[in-house]
Amino acid sequence: MPKLLNKTCQLTNFRNPPKPSSTSSPSPPLADPATIANLILKSDNPESLPQTLYTLTEWTPNLVQTILKRLWNHGPKALQFFNLLESHPSYSHFADAFDHAIDIAARLRDYKTTWTLVSRMRSRKLGPTPKTFAIITERYVSAGKADKAVKIFLSMHEHGCQQDLKSFNVFLDVLCKSKRAEMAYKLFKIFRGSFRADVISYNIIANGFCLKKQTPRALEVMKEMVERGLEPTLTTYNILLKGYFRAGQIKEGWEFFLQMKKRKIEIDAVSYTTVVHGFGVAGEVEKARKVFNEMIGAGVLPSVATYNALIQVLCKKDSVENAVVVFEEMLKKGYVPNATTYNVVIRGLCHAGKMDMAVEYMDKMKDDCDPTIQTFNVVIRYYCDNGEIEKALEVFKKMSGETCLPNLDTYNVLISAMFVRKKSDDLLIAGKLLMEMVDRGFLPRKFTFNRVLNGLLLTGNQGFAQEILRLQSKCGCLPRHFRL
């Protein structure tokens, strides 16, 4: 895998970028991000792309960010775009674009490119910033290289970026969010003196233990913090509240909530949302509703997240019809639903077999927010499960004109669906999807390769099978069972 990805992400292209032709119009037309992104995705001809990009439009940091975001699921292409634009005769990247590119490279686990970008960022005096290091360490941790991440954090200053309490806290949080509370806690104990750990540091560690459903340990941390003379904040209490519910300790969570009230802690929408969601997950629909109503009575305004929690409860444990009623209520009160709200409702509708309505909500969604990859994946998945393959493919096609593009999950779901009808044409589509996903920087599982190969061979598509086989060996995972 790394071999292929490294190759696609090389940063050495176009030392001498072609100059924009002198005959081009004085002010290039403004182009929209989706069109440009599609142009980049489709270009198999890297020779002509720079020329096109340089003269295409007036480049702005904003446009660059939008396109990078859009190409997020297509790492190699995104980096190719970033690199080409870096050689633009008059446009220069800002720090944000570097951070974005670094994030993409690190996500592809292409660390060589990652660090090349960091040093280029440094030579342009744009960073690396604490944010850059937050991104890099997070990627290392999520790739299972937590020890390496610690080393990177401790060597920040060697890259011209000083550590402080803020970056220390961010790093602790990165470790905790990836379920490494114990490691974070050890590090915390070593460095809390030199960084002058504060309430936030303690909250992060307590939350880390809560994420691992170790509420007693979280309580210990809180106790320790009080012993050291730090006052717990509302956030501290909310972290523990959530911890109880997450660990399935519903009774303890509710008791804790009552204690908070008794101690005259000013309970906020976050506390209420936590309880509504907690009861919901436990299947206690009525209690969830009751708490929701109680908060309004107590003069705490529900947030969109509170509505989301209630709507989700109703979708999962009551009925989607009742969920839609709450959704409409929310609109009437002037709330603007966010992507989560829509995704929850759309999932509920799909689950209830109301696919047409789900698609209607997907259209409505566009007035309030951009559909997310989950929106598309849910609808595609349910269409596939219902055997409506054509409709699934239609939604998939529509994605190329949207704000987000297919991810690994999308491809896996669709490719699997291409086997249910046992149609030769479907297998050809599966093959095409497989090629497209590799081209866009995803690595299919061996299982997927074998399945597609098998299908193509059985339907007499020897030629195409051979092509897929070549692709597979390029990806570095040679098949065991096939000899063509």
Place this chain on the structure above:
DNA sequence: TTATGCTTAT
């Protein structure tokens, strides 16, 4: 998106 906490689901 990046100094803690609430909402999807990967």
